Amino acid sequence: MPREVKITGFILKKQPLGEADELITFYTKERGKLRARAVSVKKSTSRMLGSLQPASLVSARLTGLGSLEKVIGAEVIQIFPRVVNEQERLKVYYWLSEVVLKATPDNAPDEAIYEFVFSVLNKLNSEEINQDEISELLSSSALKLADLLGYAVPKTIEERREMTPKELENYLLSYIEMQLERRINSNKLFA
Secondary structure (H helix, E strand, O other): OOOEEEEEEEEEEEEEEOOOEEEEEEEEOOOEEEEEEEOOOOOOOOOOOOOOOOOEEEEEEEEOOOOOEEEEEEEEEEEOHHHHHOHHHHHHHHHHHHHHHHHOOEOOOOHHHHHHHHHHHHHHHOOOOOHHHHHHHHHHHHHHHHHHOOOOOOOOHHHHHHOOHHHHHHHHHHHHHHHHOOOOHHHHHHO
C-alpha cells in the first residue's frame, strides 16, 4: 500500500495535465521543491478546487511511490489576497516563484528559502506597503535570494548605493538570470 505524507508549502506553479488534472509544484519546508499530480482538480465537484491556488500556503496530503506523487487532499492555511489582487505585488511574487522554481533542485529542503518566501509574501500582503516600497522589496529580495542561493553579488555596497533604485533592480534581476544560466521570463514584467 502506498504511503501517505503530509506537507506544508507554497504553490509555485500549476500546469494543466490532461483534461481535468494539474501538475502542482510546491516549495515545502519538509522536502523543498516537489511536484505532484492533482487528479480531477479542475472538475467543478473537486474538493480541492479552491485549495490549490498559487501564492497560497497549503497543507496537502500526498500518496504514491516513484517520482510523481498524487495529491489526495489539500487545505489552505493562509492566503495572501493583496498579492493575487494587485498587479505590482503579483509581479514580485511571479518573479520570486520563477527564480525559486528554476534555482532550487527537487527534494532538497532549505528552510532558509522557505522562510524567506514566507516573509516576502507577508510583506507583499501588508496594507502598509506602498508602490515605492514594493519596488524596494523586489531589489532587497533579489539581493537576499542571491545570497541564499550562494551567488555572491560582485558589485560592492558602495557601487550599489550609487545606482538608482531602477538600475539596481535591473542589475540584480539580470545578475540572477546570468547565474542561473536560464532565462527568467518574469523579468520582462519590470522592464
